[in-house]
Amino acid sequence: MDFVKIILFISLIYGLYAKQKVPAGACVSKIVNGKLVQIGDCEKNDGSDIVRLIKKSRDEKIKAETKCDVTYKKKCYRAVVYDVRNVTFTDAKAICKSKNGKPANIYDLKHYQLLLPYLRSPIPGGGWPYIAGQILMRIWTGMEYKNNQLLLSNGKPITIATEVWFPDYPSPEASRTNVGVVVDKDPEYADQGMFNRSPSHSFHGVICEI
Incomplete structure (x- = not known):
């Protein structure tokens, strides 16, 4: 019985942590190893996150390639x-x-x-x-x-x-x-x-x- 309580407690903590990381209705987008990864409610996302991430990745690449010597x-x-x-x-x-x-x-x-x-x-x-x-x-x-x-x-x-x-x-x-x-x-x-x-x-x- 104690073992079951421990498992339920861990599940509850993990669920609360997950909710804190990705709030309900939110969509978190990341570029991981060159691929777009989305977490959360992304069905209603208008694509602005994707555009922003692509622009940020491109700008960082240009900045690295055009540094002043x-x-x-x-x-x-x-x-x-x-x-x-x-x-x-x-x-x-x-x-x-x-x-x-x-x-x-x-x-x-x-x-x-x-x-x-x-x-x-x-x-x-x-x-x-x-x-x-x-x-x-x-x-x-x-x-x-x-x-x-x-x-x-x-x-x-x-x-x-x-x-x-x-x-x-x-x-x-x-x-x-x-x-x-x-x-x-x-x-x-x-x-x-x-x-x-x-x-x-x-x-x-x-x-x-x-």
Whole structure:
């Protein structure tokens, strides 16, 4: 008899707990392992919970994918790089678009100097040699060089400090319309900086402005 009373008491407590978790007439919706799980009276639910959960899940995913690695003048920057040179400018645009951004502009000398340590960070100690003895990374920006004029990604002309350019650049060749950055693991190495190339060239990646 005592055993039966104990079972009934446990059942009563569990029932009260369940009622506290999901009030009568309420519908609780959760996403568990990528699937929608609903508890309670969900037959009359108008679907707003589902819409809200989907939006929240999407927003959290976008936020995680578009985190700022560098911030300059309230703009967010994030580089995507690979250990092989396999990214054309067309690829670079697609990569940044997937991050809800675009290939980045470099607005001035201070901005360039802020980005350099960050761009060097993914280069391994052994480097990715392009010429023996160099530890280089080439990365796209969103800028262009046309008719002897540096342009932002929106086509607006801009002037930038000469020390930002790679030695003997920018090149006047008409086919070299797109601007990248050569970065060496050694900050004291002379041959690094912005340079212009044909958009069909393959670089290690792109710096995105988000």
